[in-house]
Amino acid sequence: xxxxxxxxxxxxxxxxxxxxxxxxxxxxxxxxxxxxxxxxxxxxxxxxxxxxxxxxxxxxxxxxxxxxxxxxxxxxxxxxxxxxxxxxxxxxxxxxxxxxxxxxxxxxxxxxxxxxxxxxxxxxxxxxxxxxxxxxxxxxxxxxxxxxxxxxxxxxxxxxxxxxxx
Amino acid sequence: xxxxxxxxxxxxxxxxxxxxxxxxxxxxxxxxxxxxxxxxxxxxxxxxxxxxxxxxxxxxxxxxxxxxxxxxxxxxxxxxxxxxxxxxxxxxxxxxxxxxxxxxxxxxxxxxxxxxxxxxxxxxxxxxxxxxxxxxxxxxxxxxxxxxxxxxxxxxxxxxxxxxxx
Numbered sequence: 188x189x190x191x192x193x194x195x196x197x198x199x200x201x202x203x204x205x206x207x208x209x210x211x212x213x214x215x216x217x218x219x220x221x222x223x224x225x226x227x228x229x230x231x232x233x234x235x236x237x238x239x240x241x242x243x244x245x246x247x248x249x250x251x252x253x254x255x256x257x258x259x260x261x262x263x264x265x266x267x268x269x270x271x272x273x274x275x276x277x278x279x280x281x282x283x284x285x286x287x288x289x290x291x292x293x294x295x296x297x298x299x300x301x302x303x304x305x306x307x308x309x310x311x312x313x314x315x316x317x318x319x320x321x322x323x324x325x326x327x328x329x330x331x332x333x334x335x336x337x338x339x340x341x342x343x344x345x346x347x348x349x350x351x352x353x
Numbered sequence: 354x355x356x357x358x359x360x361x362x363x364x365x366x367x368x369x370x371x372x373x374x375x376x377x378x379x380x381x382x383x384x385x386x387x388x389x390x391x392x393x394x395x396x397x398x399x400x401x402x403x404x405x406x407x408x409x410x411x412x413x414x415x416x417x418x419x420x421x422x423x424x425x426x427x428x429x430x431x432x433x434x435x436x437x438x439x440x441x442x443x444x445x446x447x448x449x450x451x452x453x454x455x456x457x458x459x460x461x462x463x464x465x466x467x468x469x470x471x472x473x474x475x476x477x478x479x480x481x482x483x484x485x486x487x488x489x490x491x492x493x494x495x496x497x498x499x500x501x502x503x504x505x506x507x508x509x510x511x512x513x514x515x516x517x518x519x
Contacts, residue, residue, distance in 0.1 A: 230447035237444055257433065267423065270436015271443065278403055278441045281396035 188343065189216065191249035192336030193240070194328045195257070195273045198223060200236055201328030204247045205318065205336040213340055215318040216247060220329050229271070237275040244283050252280045253339035255331065256289045290338050295331070298338035310334050354509065355382065357415035358502030359406070360494045361423070361439045364389060366402055367494025370413045371484070371502040379506055381484040382413060386495050395437070403441040410449050418446045419505035421497065422455045456504050461497070464504035476500050 194201035203218040221239040223232035244252075254276065257269055280287045293303040299313045311323040311330045317337055324330045360367035369384040387405040389398035410418075420442065423435055446453045459469040465479045477489040477496045483503055490496045 230443045230453055233440055233444050234447040266432035267436040267439065270433040271440035273433065274399055274437035274440025275444050277396045277437065278399050278444065281400040287396055 188251065188340070189247060189249045190336040190339050190343075191243060191247065191252045192332040192334070192339065193252065193254045193276055194331040194335060195254060195269060195276050196328060197229070197232060197236075197268050197272045198225070199326060199328045200239075200272060200276070201326065201330070201332035202240075202243055203324070203329060203333030203336045204243070204249060205333065205340060207340045207343075211340075213318055213337060215320065215333065217243075218324055218329050218333055220326055229268075233271055233275045236272055237279055240276050240279040241282075244279060244285070249285065251286045251288065251339060251343070253288045253290060253335045255295060255335050256291050258292070288339055288342070290335060290342075294342075295334050295338045298341045299334045354417065354506070355413060355415045356502040356505050356509075357409060357413065357418045358498040358500070358505065359418065359420045359442055360497040360501060361420060361435060361442050362494060363395070363398060363402075363434050363438045364391070365492060365494045366405075366438060366442070367492065367496070367498035368406075368409055369490070369495060369499030369502045370409070370415060371499065371506060373506045373509075377506075379484055379503060381486065381499070383409075384490055384495050384499055386492055395434075399437055399441045402438055403445055406442050406445040407448075410445060410451070415451065417452045417454065417505060417509070419454045419456060419501045421461060421501050422457050424458070454505055454508070456501060456508075460508075461500050461504045464507045465500045 188207045190205050192203045200221040204216040206214045206216050221236055223235050296305040296310060297303045300309050307327060314330050314333045315323045318333065324333060354373045356371050358369045366387040370382040372380045372382050387402055389401050462471040462476060463469045466475050473493060480496050480499045481489045484499065490499060
């Protein structure tokens with residue numbers, strides 16, 4: 188099974204593609220970040236994100252896509268902005284008829300480190316270790332996207348548990 | 354000039370298409386609402402909104418699109434949800450290379466009624482009158498979308514003033 192994990196954002200959308208073999212072992216296939224720039228009009232930035240996600244899906248043919256469910260404590264402008272990026276990402280997923288699961292940050296932390304209160308460093312360390320990488324993936328959004336893919340692999344194995352398709 | 358006004362939402366996206374003739378007169382071409390249902394998975398709802406906006410653009414070939422800039426006082430979950438819908442709407446606009454302008458609710462009220470503090474009833478009354486309609490367009494989101502299109506027509510005439518392309 189090939190899983191595409193995505194950590195959405197307007198400026199930086201992290202992505203990580205992980206293959207899980209029949210023994211359950213996780214193999215990193217590709218990871219990185221889709222970057223867009225503040226100088227670019229927002230509708231073009233959304234178009235760039237949409238095109239990049241389509242390219243990733245076409246290139247790697249994932250069996251499933253997982254994203255992080257985002258929460259914001261104060262800034263509604265940021266929520267709208269990230270919401271727009273999530274919108275075009277979900278559209279690309281829908282147009283490929285791929286199963287999509289959304290996980291809370293706590294579910295991702297729990298699945299990757301065993302504790303819902305893990306910090307960024309712990310997540311990066313576990314992602315690096317679980318995928319046999321030589322160094323922690325950069326930027327943070329890329330490490331987070333790989334963590335989301337790992338979370339989905341673990342949840343799928345357990346027959347569980349994301350917030351599916353809502 | 355043909356203007357497409359859109360009032361975005363996940364459940365109800367209002368739309369209004371207005372033509373402005375060379376004398377400045379506004380003629381309603383089409384208006385209504387794109388409805389999606391809570392039982393439908395969110396990625397399919399986004400896909401439906403995107404497809405419907407593409408259909409409207411293909412059918413009416415607007416010269417410009419205007420949307421309302423939304424603000425939320427408390428609910429970030431709603432902001433994310435509406436943000437997702439805005440994302441796929443802006444993508445459809447970007448893919449048609451159409452000029453896009455965003456107006457604040459106050460700009461729309463000011464342009465349509467002459468006062469930034471107008472209520473829904475006043476806006477509906479003015480939209481009905483300015484477009485020579487027999488009754489106020491329903492639902493509210495449709496009246497709002499027509500108000501946004503009218504706002505853009507007035508602003509374009511004055512050589513002004515929306516929040517362009519950001």
